[in-house]
Amino acid sequence: MMDQLAQAMSDLEEETVFKLIDERLASGTDPMEIIAACREGMSDVGKRYEAKEYYVSDLIMAGEVFKQSMAVIGENFQAETGDKKGAVVVGTAQGDIHDIGKDIVVSLLQAGNYDVIDLGVDVPPAKFVEAARESGAKVVGLSGLLTISFNAMKETVDALKAAGLDVKVMIGGGSITEQVREQVGADALGGDAQAAVDLCNEWI
Amino acid sequence: MAIKYPDRGTLYDENLDRIKRVIAFEEVDRIPVSLVSTGFNSQYLGYTLADYVKSPELQVKVQFDAMEKLRNFGRVDAMNNTPLGIGNYKFGLGSAWFNKVKLPGDELPDNVIWQIMEEELITVEDYDLILDIGWDEFKKRFIKERLGFSELDQQEAMAPIMLNASRDAEGHKKAGYVIVNGGVMVHPFDTLSGGRSMTQFILDLHRYPDKVEAIMDLMLPSAIMAGIGGASLVEPTGIWLGGWRTASGMLSPKIWDRFVLPYYIKMVEATVAAGLTPVLHFDQDWTRDLEKLKAFPAKKCILNIDGMTDIRKAKEVLDGHMAIMGDVPAAIFAAGNPEDVHNYVRDLMRDIGPTGFILGVGCDAPYNTKPENMEAYVEAGTKYGVM
Numbered sequence: 187m188m189d190q191l192a193q194a195m196s197d198l199e200e201e202t203v204f205k206l207i208d209e210r211l212a213s214g215t216d217p218m219e220i221i222a223a224c225r226e227g228m229s230d231v232g233k234r235y236e237a238k239e240y241y242v243s244d245l246i247m248a249g250e251v252f253k254q255s256m257a258v259i260g261e262n263f264q265a266e267t268g269d270k271k272g273a274v275v276v277g278t279a280q281g282d283i284h285d286i287g288k289d290i291v292v293s294l295l296q297a298g299n300y301d302v303i304d305l306g307v308d309v310p311p312a313k314f315v316e317a318a319r320e321s322g323a324k325v326v327g328l329s330g331l332l333t334i335s336f337n338a339m340k341e342t343v344d345a346l347k348a349a350g351l352d353v354k355v356m357i358g359g360g361s362i363t364e365q366v367r368e369q370v371g372a373d374a375l376g377g378d379a380q381a382a383v384d385l386c387n388e389w390i
Numbered sequence: 391m392a393i394k395y396p397d398r399g400t401l402y403d404e405n406l407d408r409i410k411r412v413i414a415f416e417e418v419d420r421i422p423v424s425l426v427s428t429g430f431n432s433q434y435l436g437y438t439l440a441d442y443v444k445s446p447e448l449q450v451k452v453q454f455d456a457m458e459k460l461r462n463f464g465r466v467d468a469m470n471n472t473p474l475g476i477g478n479y480k481f482g483l484g485s486a487w488f489n490k491v492k493l494p495g496d497e498l499p500d501n502v503i504w505q506i507m508e509e510e511l512i513t514v515e516d517y518d519l520i521l522d523i524g525w526d527e528f529k530k531r532f533i534k535e536r537l538g539f540s541e542l543d544q545q546e547a548m549a550p551i552m553l554n555a556s557r558d559a560e561g562h563k564k565a566g567y568v569i570v571n572g573g574v575m576v577h578p579f580d581t582l583s584g585g586r587s588m589t590q591f592i593l594d595l596h597r598y599p600d601k602v603e604a605i606m607d608l609m610l611p612s613a614i615m616a617g618i619g620g621a622s623l624v625e626p627t628g629i630w631l632g633g634w635r636t637a638s639g640m641l642s643p644k645i646w647d648r649f650v651l652p653y654y655i656k657m658v659e660a661t662v663a664a665g666l667t668p669v670l671h672f673d674q675d676w677t678r679d680l681e682k683l684k685a686f687p688a689k690k691c692i693l694n695i696d697g698m699t700d701i702r703k704a705k706e707v708l709d710g711h712m713a714i715m716g717d718v719p720a721a722i723f724a725a726g727n728p729e730d731v732h733n734y735v736r737d738l739m740r741d742i743g744p745t746g747f748i749l750g751v752g753c754d755a756p757y758n759t760k761p762e763n764m765e766a767y768v769e770a771g772t773k774y775g776v777m
Binding site for chain 1: 492499502503505507508588589592593595596597638639640641642645674698719720721723724725726730756757758
């Protein structure tokens with residue numbers, strides 16, 4: 187049986203989540219344990235999405251609740267980063283300003299204890315290269331809703347290779363297909379947000 | 391920039407009869423080919439997107455000239471887009487989505503497609519204001535104060551479209567093109583989520599569901615009037631009932647059943663009552679709720695999908711009830727080759743025809759469509775559509 191906070195997070199019971207976090211912080215519970223419970227809940231959200239019980243709107247809700255939870259806990263605690271699984275660079279490809287899908291991936295990866303470098307939207311290839319180099323990330327995730335992102339994704343993959351960085355590249359977004367992945371030269375296509383997490387779990 | 395519209399005699403009547411037979415699930419001699427490609431048209435004819443968005447006259451011209459050029463490769467029987475263009479894109483798209491718009495040649499490079507912002511332009515405090523003053527008054531104030539279009543600006547934005555509407559609509563029909571979609575009716579969900587931003591609106595649905603529902607109820611009459619009223623400029627066979635963020639793939643059944651379907655039912659009823667065919671322009675994935683679309687009246691609507699809904703499942707569930715238009719996806723146009731297009735269209739014709747089907751582009755052919763792929767689409771649609 188899941189921890190009560192984890193269950194509330196999984197059930198998207200926003201008020202219960204914040205109430206339990208406040209109670210546990212007040213009672214002196216180790217913030218790392220509270221974070222772990224939130225992460226467990228988010229992991230369950232991912233499973234419920236894969237089981238088609240949850241949809242994109244539920245992932246958006248979960249991401250926001252998780253983000254706000256971390257902000258509340260973070261006010262009381264500076265999280266150690268040493269125990270993170272690894273760094274992942276994520277951004278929406280140049281020319282595209284859509285961020286909903288990218289933000290869901292960021293939330294799930296953070297919940298999965300990855301150190302996520304979120305570059306935002308309309309990100310030029312050089313910025314992906316710089317972020318990957320500086321962070322030592324082993325995975326770069328490129329998001330794009332529009333077909334104009336295809337060329338930018340290819341340029342990013344080419345730039346990462348030219349920079350000699352040992353990274354895996356995953357791409358995802360509304361119109362991305364296996365044919366696009368092949369043309370772009372990415373290592374994998376993430377069909378949905380949970381797939382992005384699964385790929386990182388496999389690669390890191 | 392005046393267009394010389396050719397007179398193709400009875401071609402329009404023949405094409406119109408064919409479309410009506412499709413909607414009624416009657417036998418046809420061949421499956422109609424429809425087209426919608428706003429961004430692609432510019433590229434196809436050597437203009438930038440910046441040129442396109444800045445000129446209402448060019449918007450009309452490139453769409454018509456592109457269809458005429460594509461006639462060299464096969465038939466183009468219907469257009470799934472208004473012949474009048476959008477005119478002022480910041481006003482046209484901004485007032486539909488209640489948010490700011492970035493344009494090529496302005497905030498964006500010349501050949502990057504226009505993009506709608508995700509800013510929280512409607513605040514949660516505005517909900518009480520809307521309930522107090524009504525949606526129409528709020529909309530008036532919003533467009534003026536937050537999108538920056540005074541009443542004079544709005545009239546100036548609409549003027550180019552209104553001035554030549556009759557001439558251009560009749561010209562397209564004289565040239566043989568059935569205008570399957572002559573306007574857009576926007577679901578209150580899409581408008582409100584556009585103004586709140588998707589993320590904030592999703593939170594609102596969980597936090598203030600009753601208030602959101604009350605506001606959407608207030609918005610609906612205005613949305614219906616705008617969709618039907620806009621069509622009167624063109625006298626098309628139908629109008630789009632837009633479906634973007636309302637897709638089943640985006641929303642849980644609980645949210646979809648309460649905040650999406652009941653409004654579409656009323657939108658469809660009003661559209662049919664106005665003598666127009668509801669073209670359910672349903673982007674993203676609607677597969678989960680196909681069965682529920684049977685709530686719409688039989689043989690009155692067209693389900694217009696973009697490659698993400700399972701079109702074969704749609705055929706299985708809705709055959710005999712609702713015609714389908716679609717669904718060659720953007721990725722094939724932009725990243726595929728002519729053989730890919732031919733194979734995709736051939737399989738569609740085989741699996742979704744022979745009755746109740748109009749070949750269509752998934753949503754809108756992207757700006758970076760390879761010209762040879764669009765030519766292959768028209769060619770394949772003509773070749774494989776003969777019954």
